Amino acid sequence: MVQNAPHAALFLLVALVAPAASAIPDGLLPNGNFEETPAKSQLNGTRVMGRYAIPHWEISGFVEYIGPGQKQGDMILPVPEGAYAVRLGNEASIRQRLAVTRGARYSVTFSAARTCAQAEELNVTVAPESDILPIQTVYTSSGWDSYSWAFKARHSAVTLIVHNPGVTEDPACGPLLDAFAIKTLHPPALTKDNMLRNGDFEEGPYIFPDVPWWVLVPPLDEDDYSPLSPWMVLSTTKSVKYLDAAHYTVPHGAHAVELLSGVETALVQDVATVVGRPYRLEFSTGDAGDGCAGSLFVRAYAARGSVTVPHESQGKGAHKRGVLDFTAIANRTRVVFVSMAYTMKNDGTLCGPVLDDVSLVGLHSHAARRFLL
Template sequence: MARHGRLAALFLLACFVSARAATAILDGLLPNGNFEEAPARSELNGTRVTGRFAIPHWEVSGFVEFIGPGQKQGDMILLVPEGAYAVRLGNEASIQQRLTSLARRTYYSITFSAARTCAQAEQLNVTVAPESDVLPIQTVYTSSGWDSYSWAFKARRSDVTLIVHNPGVSDDPACGPLLDSFAIKTLQPPQRPKSMDSFYLISKSDNMLKNGDFEEGPYIFPDAPWGVLVPPLDEDDYSPLSPWMILSSTKSVKYLDAAHGYAVPHGAHAVELVSGMETALAQDVRTVPGRGYRLEFSAGDAGDGCVGSLAVQAYAARGSVRVPYESQGKGGYVRGTLDFAAFANQTRVVFVSMAYTMKGDGTLCGPVIDDASLVGLPNRVARRLLL
């Protein structure tokens, strides 16, 4: 009897583990992430949400509005990018959702859409404790006024709470950013580069750059044609484009995919430097002082109507190279190469757009970076570089 009891207990435990695994979070929209499940009319005062849990799957605090079709702000119609509904956060207002069944110590990326409605310097504070960052959203990168943003965090527990807060202090307490379409994606950790202690790398398959082809990145909405912005964060934070860092005070880079019609030099994804010299794309790499290295990359245009000079400057150690590219806005790229000698145990590889470029509709654009690799060079080449 005791044996049967142990077997039954093991069976129930196996069922429990299977059930937990089956409920693991999936990539895509969060529950009611697009706000299409509306509050009851009894929990709305006009557009203002009056009940703390009125929006299904969400908790609200402060002056939060539920925006529907044709809603106006003065003479301006507030457009919704996906579906029929969105929310607007007034001064010090926030929305939050509990995320369950996460894998502990795993990194996740949140993608959401936002539009500025009032202030010139609107921001959003995004938090999954203990991590928190303020994302600048004052620059508009699309003609519709809506942009998709990404943010990443490490799950310390299986259940966490995502909080999005408007820290604004507008004269109109109801004035603030519109939000829509929240999604999540599990991020795969970048592969560890091979050690440089005892040999040099001579083939692209031994690429020392992690995620050099940018295939690992934030979730991109299937129905959003404008890509996803990766905003600047503190260098210690985990980026949705890890281990690449976005170095800027207020500007972002744009993550693009071929599935939405963009011209991508290699694979399915690339990065567009849309903010001119105000933003740099960078990665720190372990190197051996005195050794020689070769950086190669593709620079071109995304086929999105970005016309003109899209020169890219690349930096590594004490070396730099300028790669010119004249864009017709229809796609295409050139390869850039930089040979350099390392002088430290860590070298920062940096890409910068050398011009501010706009499309015909007045939105910012710039060169595309893709297929970046860093390999070691023979010692005889390193000696020549050190001369």
């Protein structure tokens, strides 16, 4: 026993200094696509009976496990990723415990589809942060959309909760959920040639590489942390699309934003400015090459200035550059972008102009003098 004491002490020392469990990597959450199925003994038809029946998840309330060929009346319920999804009934929720890095920012991406209820919404929580995400507007012809939501980790382990706060006559009329993923966000730094952060939208939510659509960034309160931070989406119920170059035409880099729903949705960022100093705002706009054809208009606002950039889209991915010169009237200036038209594709889904490569610079010396003249 005495001879083993040094070995025991060494083991204890290693255990004490060993790093904590590593944070969850970017990508699909454990059983995030619900392909690990509950035991048959834990199912009553489609209803999940056990609180921990779905591997890696905990449920409460009326939760259904939706498989291949499952019907809602005469309609077959589609599943966007793999073969299975879940449905949350009235006041039902699903949750998962996550190992994270304390103080880090994360974005969660998941797919959702409404069923027989109309004005559906989801309450997404990682305590103490919580937001209601509206899902009543459908942006795909399949009925499934991918949503994003961001949070700051206050502890090294947090619980992601998605709750259906709706109350309908049929408890099985709740939304379908599938394909949960996570991504660590790295706050974009200022550069010497751009006063705006994340002007190229390269920092944003996780996009599934094998899903041929976008990720929606929903409207949030101005105090919340956005998946596109420091950009904010201001709207009542509408979102903007976050696109990647693998599936769409983007003007610059690997990502861009598509503005939807006309003036109902604004993309904004606040920036420090000097009163009386002239500035130049530049941006790229056009279409994503996704068949969004027609007259597209992006309007940019800053201080008392505004500019509208039209684009007659053929839906094939063309774009142009817009410029707005203005003089700051306060020590903080809100830069605002909106779409001035409501546009739909042939399948009836909303679309709009693409925004990318946004920059803001102060005008100095001869450039400022020319502007003031």
